Every structure is written in C-alpha cells, then in structure tokens.
Amino acid sequence: MPRPAHRLTPQRRAVLEAIQGSHNHPTAAQIYAQVKAQHPRVAFGTVYKALDLLSRTGQILQLEFGDGASRYDGRVDRHDHAICTGCGRLVDLDPQLPKDLAVRASRASGFVINQHMIQFFGLCPDCSQAGVARPA
Numbered sequence: 001m002p003r004p005a006h007r008l009t010p011q012r013r014a015v016l017e018a019i020q021g022s023h024n025h026p027t028a029a030q031i032y033a034q035v036k037a038q039h040p041r042v043a044f045g046t047v048y049k050a051l052d053l054l055s056r057t058g059q060i061l062q063l064e065f066g067d068g069a070s071r072y073d074g075r076v077d078r079h080d081h082a083i084c085t086g087c088g089r090l091v092d093l094d095p096q097l098p099k100d101l102a103v104r105a106s107r108a109s110g111f112v113i114n115q116h117m118i119q120f121f122g123l124c125p126d127c128s129q130a131g132v133a134r135p136a
C-alpha cells in the first residue's frame with residue numbers, strides 16, 4: 001500500500017495518478033481529459049485546484065517553459081528537462097552537471113540557492129528528421 005502523504009479526495013487521487021502514470025509531462029488540459037474519462041462530472045476548476053495543491057505539497061512538479069501552458073511532472077527528485085520547440089515533447093534528462101554549479105550561481109548572485117533546474121530547448125529526433133525549421 002502506498003502511504004498517502006496527504007488526504008486525497010478521489011478526484012485529487014485521479015489527478016495524481018494521471019500524472020504519475022504519464023511519462024510525457026502532461027498539461028492541465030491533458031490531465032483534465034484523462035481524469036474526466038473516469039470521473040465524467042469533474043470540472044476543469046477542480047482539476048486545476050488539485051494540480052495547484054499537489055504542486056504546493058511537493059507531490060508533483062509544475063514546470064513552466066514560457067509558453068503559457070504549465071506541464072506537470074510526477075517525478076519530483078531533482079532532474080532536468082529538454083523540450084522540443086517543434087512539437088512540445090518534453091523529456092527527463094540527467095546530465096552530469098558540475099557539482100559546484102549551485103555554489104557558483106550562489107557566489108555570482110549573492111542568493112542562497114535551494115533548488116535549480118535546467119531546461120534545454122531544441123528539436124526532438126522526430127522533428128529534426130522531419131526538417132522542422134529551427135527558430136532563428
């Protein structure tokens with residue numbers, strides 16, 4: 001039995017399971033469509049509130065890529081992402097980063113750095129093969 005970290009309503013649980021069962025970092029709209037298949041009466045606002053709560057309690061990650069649609073991640077350990085600017089595909093990456101990266105960022109900025117994530121933008125293998133134009 002997985003230990004419930006927080007009391008979850010059936011709808012919140014369905015939201016969490018939709019994200020954890022997905023490996024492509026879905027958007028709120030995609031999660032809503034999936035939850036609605038099981039809970040036909042669920043409202044988008046309910047799903048959205050569940051996403052907000054689950055990310056604030058650290059059960060999921062909310063990722064922003066500056067394109068207006070947050071993506072959600074059931075993997076919450078520190079990792080980085082590459083996003084395809086052609087099709088929006090988003091994959092997990094574990095590049096070997098310099099161990100002192102956060103220390104150097106802290107020295108340069110004067111900030112106390114407590115987390116960091118790196119986003120790589122480019123074309124996925126499918127899009128680069130299909131010859132999708134690279135942004136200038």
Ligand SMILES: [Zn+2]
Pocket residue numbers: 084085086087088089123124125126127128
């Ligand atoms: Zn692509």
Ligand SMILES: [Zn+2]
Pocket residue numbers: 025073075079080081091092
């Ligand atoms: Zn991820």
